[in-house]
Amino acid sequence: MASKEIKLMAHLMRRAGFGASRGRLDELVEQGYDETVESMLSAIDRPTRITDNLIRRYHPEYSGMMGNQSPSGNWMYRMVSTDAPLREKVGLMWHGMFATGYSKLANGKVLHDQIRMFERHGMGSFKNLLMELSRDPAMIVWLDNSENHNGSVNENYGRELLELFSMGVGNYTEHDVKEAARAFTGWTIGNTEYMTLKSARDSVWPYGRLSFHFEYKEHDHDNGEKEFLGHKGNLNGEDIVDIICKQPATAAFLSRHMYSFFVADEPPVPEWPYKEPRDPEAIAALSKVYFDSDYNVEEMLRFLFKSEFFKSEQARYQRVKSPAELVAGVLRLTGEFDRPKVDMNPTNLQSTYMGQWLLNPPSVEGWHWGTEWIDSGALVERVNFASERLGNIESPGVQTLIDRILSDSNGGLNAEELVERALDELSVGDISDKTRSALVEFAEVQVNQSDSGNAGPEQVANVLKLVGATPEFQRA
Amino acid sequence: MTTTAQPRTARLTYNRTIGVAAMQGRGFYYPWSVAVAADGTYFVLGRGSDSDPRGVRMVAMNLEEEYFGTFGSFGEGSGQAIWNASTAIDSQQRLFTSDDHMNRILVRTLDGELLDTWGESGTGEGKLNGPNGLAFNSKDELLVSDHLNGRVQKFTGDGKHLATIGEFGSGDGQLNLPWGLHVDADDNLYVADWGNDRIVKFSSSGEFLANFGSVGRGEGEFDAPSDVCVDSDGYMYVADWGNQRIQVLDADGGFVEQNEGQATISKWAQDFLDTNVEESAARDAADLDMDLMFNTDDPHERSAHIEKLFWGPTSIALDNDGHVLVVDSNRHRLQVFDVVTSA
Numbered sequence: 176m177a178s179k180e181i182k183l184m185a186h187l188m189r190r191a192g193f194g195a196s197r198g199r200l201d202e203l204v205e206q207g208y209d210e211t212v213e214s215m216l217s218a219i220d221r222p223t224r225i226t227d228n229l230i231r232r233y234h235p236e237y238s239g240m241m242g243n244q245s246p247s248g249n250w251m252y253r254m255v256s257t258d259a260p261l262r263e264k265v266g267l268m269w270h271g272m273f274a275t276g277y278s279k280l281a282n283g284k285v286l287h288d289q290i291r292m293f294e295r296h297g298m299g300s301f302k303n304l305l306m307e308l309s310r311d312p313a314m315i316v317w318l319d320n321s322e323n324h325n326g327s328v329n330e331n332y333g334r335e336l337l338e339l340f341s342m343g344v345g346n347y348t349e350h351d352v353k354e355a356a357r358a359f360t361g362w363t364i365g366n367t368e369y370m371t372l373k374s375a376r377d378s379v380w381p382y383g384r385l386s387f388h389f390e391y392k393e394h395d396h397d398n399g400e401k402e403f404l405g406h407k408g409n410l411n412g413e414d415i416v417d418i419i420c421k422q423p424a425t426a427a428f429l430s431r432h433m434y435s436f437f438v439a440d441e442p443p444v445p446e447w448p449y450k451e452p453r454d455p456e457a458i459a460a461l462s463k464v465y466f467d468s469d470y471n472v473e474e475m476l477r478f479l480f481k482s483e484f485f486k487s488e489q490a491r492y493q494r495v496k497s498p499a500e501l502v503a504g505v506l507r508l509t510g511e512f513d514r515p516k517v518d519m520n521p522t523n524l525q526s527t528y529m530g531q532w533l534l535n536p537p538s539v540e541g542w543h544w545g546t547e548w549i550d551s552g553a554l555v556e557r558v559n560f561a562s563e564r565l566g567n568i569e570s571p572g573v574q575t576l577i578d579r580i581l582s583d584s585n586g587g588l589n590a591e592e593l594v595e596r597a598l599d600e601l602s603v604g605d606i607s608d609k610t611r612s613a614l615v616e617f618a619e620v621q622v623n624q625s626d627s628g629n630a631g632p633e634q635v636a637n638v639l640k641l642v643g644a645t646p647e648f649q650r651a
Numbered sequence: 652m653t654t655t656a657q658p659r660t661a662r663l664t665y666n667r668t669i670g671v672a673a674m675q676g677r678g679f680y681y682p683w684s685v686a687v688a689a690d691g692t693y694f695v696l697g698r699g700s701d702s703d704p705r706g707v708r709m710v711a712m713n714l715e716e717e718y719f720g721t722f723g724s725f726g727e728g729s730g731q732a733i734w735n736a737s738t739a740i741d742s743q744q745r746l747f748t749s750d751d752h753m754n755r756i757l758v759r760t761l762d763g764e765l766l767d768t769w770g771e772s773g774t775g776e777g778k779l780n781g782p783n784g785l786a787f788n789s790k791d792e793l794l795v796s797d798h799l800n801g802r803v804q805k806f807t808g809d810g811k812h813l814a815t816i817g818e819f820g821s822g823d824g825q826l827n828l829p830w831g832l833h834v835d836a837d838d839n840l841y842v843a844d845w846g847n848d849r850i851v852k853f854s855s856s857g858e859f860l861a862n863f864g865s866v867g868r869g870e871g872e873f874d875a876p877s878d879v880c881v882d883s884d885g886y887m888y889v890a891d892w893g894n895q896r897i898q899v900l901d902a903d904g905g906f907v908e909q910n911e912g913q914a915t916i917s918k919w920a921q922d923f924l925d926t927n928v929e930e931s932a933a934r935d936a937a938d939l940d941m942d943l944m945f946n947t948d949d950p951h952e953r954s955a956h957i958e959k960l961f962w963g964p965t966s967i968a969l970d971n972d973g974h975v976l977v978v979d980s981n982r983h984r985l986q987v988f989d990v991v992t993s994a
Contacts, residue, residue, distance in 0.1 A: 380959055
């Protein structure tokens with residue numbers, strides 16, 4: 176039975192990372208909880224095992240990015256191999272909040288660039304992040320700010336900046352939306368007409384995709400006086416972001432997103448105006464850190480991971496892993512992508528089949544996280560994926576799991592011991608009695624069917640498969 | 652024949668760009684390697700994409716962009732490939748290609764008829780683990796960059812193992828994920844030692860002779876070179892893949908010059924623009940050679956934005972008239988250079 180410390184560390188690693196093997200958890204417990212939080216916060220996302228060059232050498236598509244799976248496949252390599260998993264998790268959070276998609280851009284490289292921007296700026300100042308987002312070429316085209324001109328305003332970015340990216344519905348007026356849009360006139364991409372035409376036509380001709388770059392066109396900016404959230408003046412985009420970041424509604428909105436992503440699933444964002452947060456005190460506390468730290472995301476994360484509301488046993492398994500988290504977590508366990516392999520594309524597609532096509536969300540609203548991930552037939556895909564991969568005895572990571580489980584068997588494991596060891600190695604604790612009974616019953620059949628009467632590699636792999644199908648494994 | 656550099660300097664002069672992006676038929680979809688037949692025909696091997704494998708094909712064409720057809724397809728079946736890696740032509744005008752996923756070599760006529768398939772996965776002598784770069788010596792023996800085994804192996808054209816050159820590592824005579832190969836007129840072997848950021852030269856008997864270059868972005872330095880070819884004066888033309896440029900070194904490894912790419916509109920590209928007037932007009936109004944600031948020193952980013960630059964130069968070869976052909980993979984084209992030598 177795993178100790179309290181191991182269970183807490185496993186909880187942290189499921190949330191701040193993509194899970195960890197039991198061996199790794201032992202090392203981290205030795206290091207200490209607070210020290211582990213600090214090391215995750217300070218880790219730099221510089222790939223050492225599967226470098227950018229390695230990915231580009233084997234998968235030109237993940238380099239030239241002509242197709243709609245290319246940016247997500249590239250990102251999956253990073254999630255699977257990174258030594259700084261929190262950076263990737265934060266990137267996933269921002270991608271969920273600032274969802275931008277291939278369906279309109281038809282350019283994988285600019286989406287890839289946006290994710291890299293999240294990795295560079297996603298744990299710094301939220302104000303700086305909103306500034307970078309406002310200059311991000313993918314976002315500019317996605318929300319039509321390239322069509323937002325002096326005297327001919329397109330409100331799309333101004334509206335979503337307030338509604339989905341910072342304050343939430345009910346905290347601003349239609350007038351504020353219009354004025355924000357005016358302030359962002361002239362914020363566009365270079366070679367606007369050619370780039371947007373290529374996107375609209377999904378054109379790869381003559382020589383593949385061209386990446387976008389931000390361009391501020393002073394002559395297309397509305398320099399007239401504006402009034403936004405009570406502030407008057409010749410406001411530009413920087414002023415809008417500055418005013419937004421000072422709002423208590425922004426602090427609460429961001430805090431609720433962070434709580435939902437790292438602590439416990441909240442209902443979908445459109446329901447937030449009508450439903451109280453699960454833990455209003457936690458939101459208030461995070462909001463205070465937001466202001467005290469000058470909008471610093473890293474400080475908010477530090478507070479969150481060290482808080483009692485995060486460490487509490489009540490928070491365990493209160494999040495459904497998103498498909499990308501599930502896929503990346505399983506692949507990190509199986510170790511099958513120790514280098515680029517042709518199987519990455521079909522493997523990455525599994526996340527799409529489960530309902531999360533990274534870099535191609537269903538709308539600007541992103542995905543509805545939480546139980547919607549398992550409300551549909553996607554659950555079958557999730558269970559099949561986890562079971563198949565964890566039961567593949569050829570995978571180096573699975574071999575390691577089996578070796579560890581059998582190494583301290585002292586001549587043989589009975590069914591209960593086998594289940595306990597499998598749960599322990601996969602860092603799944605506190606399962607329900609019903610789940611445990613089903614696992615033990617299955618393990619008994621496995622052990623009884625083995626020639627030796629003891630569990631061997633095949634029997635262990637079969638039990639690992641079934642653990643992958645448990646509700647607890649599907650949650651974080 | 653000597654390979655000692657003459658007292659003159661080779662200069663690259665841009666000639667033209669050939670090819671255009673095309674998922675199938677006339678054009679390329681991530682071209683990866685090129686070989687030149689005795690009659691001057693270029694055979695451009697396509698890597699294709701994992702999500703759209705139509706690019707896994709061989710395109711036959713020439714310098715004037717006459718299109719002669721394609722053959723080959725994606726798959727594990729007879730004559731198919733998963734990850735096309737390299738191509739070379741022997742003196743009998745048989746066309747060899749490597750597949751670094753299937754661990755096999757395909758042999759065809761220049762018309763695409765499959766003649767032979769050989770190769771066996773493994774790490775032992777004569778076994779293959781990721782065959783990619785190919786080159787023939789004067790005896791029609793095939794050198795294969797067995798990259799995941801960290802070595803080059805020599806075979807007869809029908810796959811009989813003859814010798815092993817190099818081993819995994821970073822020391823003299825050792826290799827780390829080697830990629831492109833070249834054999835000069837004296838049968839010396841040049842290896843693009845991708846993982847060690849250098850060019851390694853071996854004698855015809857496999858003896859280590861020299862390393863050229865080291866990791867970096869400066870003159871004479873490399874970031875993961877993908878290929879090398881050598882002219883009759885001993886000048887080395889290196890596809891400095893990670894640095895998104897080609898470099899010319901003299902026979903002693905001294906830096907001569909570099910080129911980051913100068914692509915222009917090819918005939919096939921012009922055909923596209925002529926029939927897509929609106930896109931052509933928007934393109935004409937755009938500035939595709941901008942001076943931009945980037946948040947990284949990785950030249951990959953610059954090449955992603957500026958169309959004329961090399962973006963993933965995977966292969967470099969000399970044609971029968973002395974043109975330097977650079978396979979510019981992410982831009983689905985070949986950039987062609989003349990070599991001008993001056994006394």
